[in-house]
Amino acid sequence: MGSTTANIPTWLGVAASATLVLIAILISWRERLGLEREVAVAALRALVQLALVGALLLFVFDRGGLPAAFGWLVIMVVIAGFVAGGRARSIPQARSHAWWGIGVAVTMTMGLLLVLGTIDAVPRVVIPVGGMVVSTAMVTAGLGLQRTADVVDDQRARIEARLALGLSPREAFLEPYRTAMRTALVPSVDTTKVVGLISLPGAMTGLILAGVDPWDAIRYQIVVMYMLLGAAFMAAVISARLAQRSLFDDAERLVRTLQ
């Protein structure tokens, strides 16, 4: 990556930027929003969390090597599965479906990028790029499971009408499943459509801040957008397909979901 001549804030600079937190607290106090305490806690949490992550990254980059980087990814996937699965409590084993969906999406996406040599197999690249993939996969797996739970509630009669005609659970669930997947994935497609027009995405912003030529930065960003699109689809579809299996019992009945 390009050499950095950019001016990264010093700790003194960070302290100076805390004035802006003070302004936020002041506004909350003047306007009686009652958020002073929360703002202070949030700012402090951000500082502590990021400092810890920074220290950990430093350690991994210096000594941990690739195994530590992949270990990091695994931990992220585990946490992401918890979060995404929690979005659809009414689906049996939702967490396990989310883990599989996110895990497979991350493995496939990162594997492909590494095997094709698109990104470097070094912790400095694997962790941040993997993090983006995990978080996108988490969001779409969660959305996919949540929408699946919604269509089961809304379309129970339609699903049972198809089962009653002797169709398989997969056939009976096809229409609701497609509805769920479309609503879960449209945001990802839309984000890809408007990238650069409405938002300057994170990876590109970071590279530009770090002094990289914009023309180089966008190449990285294109790769990021493409990989996130792939990961989003894989995560949503795999989680939802697994959810579908757990929604029907041995006698091909739609199970009663817990509301």
Add this chain to the structure above:
Amino acid sequence: MPHTDGPAPELFTLSEVTFVAGGRSILDHVSDHVHEGHVTAIVGPSGSGKSTLLRMLNRLEEPTSGSIRFRGIPLPELDVRELRRRVGMVAQHPAMLTGRIDDEVRVGKPDLTDGEVDSLLVRVALFHIERERRPADLSGGEQQRLALARALAVGPEVLLLDEPTSALDRKAAESVDAVIASLVGLGLSVVLVSHDLERAAALTHDALVLDSGRLVDRGDPARVTYLEGG
């Protein structure tokens, strides 16, 4: 409509069928049978367990204990999809699943020819209908009859009907009743659920009266004891 051909073979045999949901007993040791070629009405006030019993006949529900046989074979021993093709079902408010009349008839059997679709629509007195209309836009009685055609398309031996006419006005209800009567005349067996024995009686050979999950009477619909709303 008394049946006079002597004892008909048993289509369904219920033995001590019990269903408990959420700690509440919905069906309580129900034992009885349904004869082939008959219209059997399951009647009772709402909450008496009659819809649950109907849904057990094509395994949309499973008894907590007890067993159900179809032509002598316990339901769990039959392939469930085959069972559901042999035992058709139409809900009280049937969901319309497609955007065209022909597609609706083909949901369970996509390879029906146009001629087969036509003859099914004739059987449910919908032949006159414009094929381009959206099934969801049809009247309640027409939707009910289209759902009958959709169920008949897969070639069932018996139809399960859940309150087939209770959501319809009198004229629409009569048109649905006429279709059911003509299907029975062609040899189809029917099990229907109704909260209104008087209405059901005109079509029915046998009535099973449920109250609070118990079978309280059974037999000729003109003679069984059924306290409406009781």
